[in-house]
Amino acid sequence: MESKYSILKTYGRLPISFEKGEGVWLFDKEGNKYLDALAGVAVNTLGHAHPHFTSGLKDQLDQFIHLSNYVNIGEQEKLAQRLASMTGMSAVFFSNSGCEANEAAIKFARLFANSKKVSDPQIIVMENSFHGRTMATLSATGSRKVQAGFEPLLKGFIRVPFDDLDSIKKIADQNKNVVAILVEPIQGEGGIRLPKNLSSYLNDLRKICDQNEWLLMLDEVQTGVGRTGRLYAFQYSDIKPDVLTSAKGLGSGVPIGATLVNEKIESIIKPGQHGSTFGGNPLACRAGNLTLDVLEQENLYLNATIQGSKIAHAVREQTKSLDFVIDVRHQGLMIGIELGYDCLELMTLALKYNLLISVTSGNVIRIVPPLVINDDESEFLVSNLTLMLKDYLKENKA
Numbered sequence: 001m002e003s004k005y006s007i008l009k010t011y012g013r014l015p016i017s018f019e020k021g022e023g024v025w026l027f028d029k030e031g032n033k034y035l036d037a038l039a040g041v042a043v044n045t046l047g048h049a050h051p052h053f054t055s056g057l058k059d060q061l062d063q064f065i066h067l068s069n070y071v072n073i074g075e076q077e078k079l080a081q082r083l084a085s086m087t088g089m090s091a092v093f094f095s096n097s098g099c100e101a102n103e104a105a106i107k108f109a110r111l112f113a114n115s116k117k118v119s120d121p122q123i124i125v126m127e128n129s130f131h132g133r134t135m136a137t138l139s140a141t142g143s144r145k146v147q148a149g150f151e152p153l154l155k156g157f158i159r160v161p162f163d164d165l166d167s168i169k170k171i172a173d174q175n176k177n178v179v180a181i182l183v184e185p186i187q188g189e190g191g192i193r194l195p196k197n198l199s200s201y202l203n204d205l206r207k208i209c210d211q212n213e214w215l216l217m218l219d220e221v222q223t224g225v226g227r228t229g230r231l232y233a234f235q236y237s238d239i240k241p242d243v244l245t246s247a248k249g250l251g252s253g254v255p256i257g258a259t260l261v262n263e264k265i266e267s268i269i270k271p272g273q274h275g276s277t278f279g280g281n282p283l284a285c286r287a288g289n290l291t292l293d294v295l296e297q298e299n300l301y302l303n304a305t306i307q308g309s310k311i312a313h314a315v316r317e318q319t320k321s322l323d324f325v326i327d328v329r330h331q332g333l334m335i336g337i338e339l340g341y342d343c344l345e346l347m348t349l350a351l352k353y354n355l356l357i358s359v360t361s362g363n364v365i366r367i368v369p370p371l372v373i374n375d376d377e378s379e380f381l382v383s384n385l386t387l388m389l390k391d392y393l394k395e396n397k398a
């Protein structure tokens with residue numbers, strides 16, 4: 001629908017609106033159904049209108065939505081406790097989004113630097129990374145497109161290639177102002193890029209951080225909450241980070257961000273040093289608790305692992321003959337299909353095949369469906385996606 005009204009044009013929008021959602025499906029006004037392989041950009045962990053989730057939220061609406069952080073909030077305490085015990089972290093700061101969770105992480109790294117009397121602290125960040133669009137997080141982000149026009153950027157970031165330990169070791173030898181590494185275990189916006197070996201990459205990063213007394217700060221905003229088959233992707237390794245950020249899937253659609261820290265960081269933060277009016281309110285934390293309930297009750301970790309492998313394997317098999325499909329990468333239900341050229345128009349084309357998908361990094365189709373997707377739905381997704389790619393190839397050749 002062409003609108004002459006006043007939504008600022010920061011997004012390119014698809015020519016579609018939806019009326020209703022149920023599980024992995026979205027329905028338009030005419031009743032056509034679309035498989036939601038975008039899930040609000042890796043947000044709708046439980047799909048749409050999950051009965052346990054919606055009835056719990058309705059309950060919460062009847063009690064109260066918002067209080068303030070001047071009082072104790074039961075749902076917040078419960079969610080913090082669960083997240084801490086499931087990750088081995090010691091305390092949680094709640095905010096409302098991924099960039100805020102990372103903003104807090106960056107501020108905590110500065111406080112850590114301050115406690116060590118480092119006056120010009122530097123954080124090592126990665127090429128091709130994405131951490132958000134606030135001034136600090138866009139400065140940390142490794143994408144000129146995200147930064148352009150917003151200079152001067154925040155100082156204090158040193159950039160190295162992703163999955164390249166030698167570059168980090170070189171910096172360790174030369175620069176005594178480094179206090180932390182901030183990294184996504186798997187790059188999301190950067191094109192679903194996995195390190196060659198996730199577990200050893202994280203183990204090695206941990207080792208370097210320990211040797212140099214740096215913080216290891218993991219941005220699990222996109223990889224978190226079961227998406228990769230574990231609650232957090234770092235749980236594929238034996239390590240624990242010092243700081244862990246989470247958002248997106250944590251509230252299954254209700255905005256929430258979380259910055260988890262270990263004792264070392266917990267001990268240096270004092271009341272008044274950080275805050276958020278809405279952060280950790282009863283509605284958002286109830287959404288987080290309900291999401292964790294269903295993740296466990298329905299073992300969505302296992303489902304993400306099984307369905308993710310099935311989808312990636314089938315797409316690989318069925319697109320073998322298409323030489324413009326360069327790579328199919330995945331960890332759980334975080335799936336990237338890299339094409340040989342930019343393919344943003346596939347987002348619109350996919351609607352004709354009853355699919356909602358996204359394209360990231362210009363040429364990578366991103367498939368991040370709700371974690372409740374079942375066998376039949378995965379098959380629908382694969383067959384419609386491969387059909388679309390075959391037709392797309394024919395059209396491009398014609």
Ligand SMILES: Cc1ncc(COP(=O)(O)O)c(C=O)c1O
Nearest residue numbers: 097098099130131132188221222
């Ligand atoms: C890894 C990562 N970090 C941070 C963000 C920013 O999250 P938000 O858009 O909720 O601020 C994103 C969003 O895509 C992300 O993928």
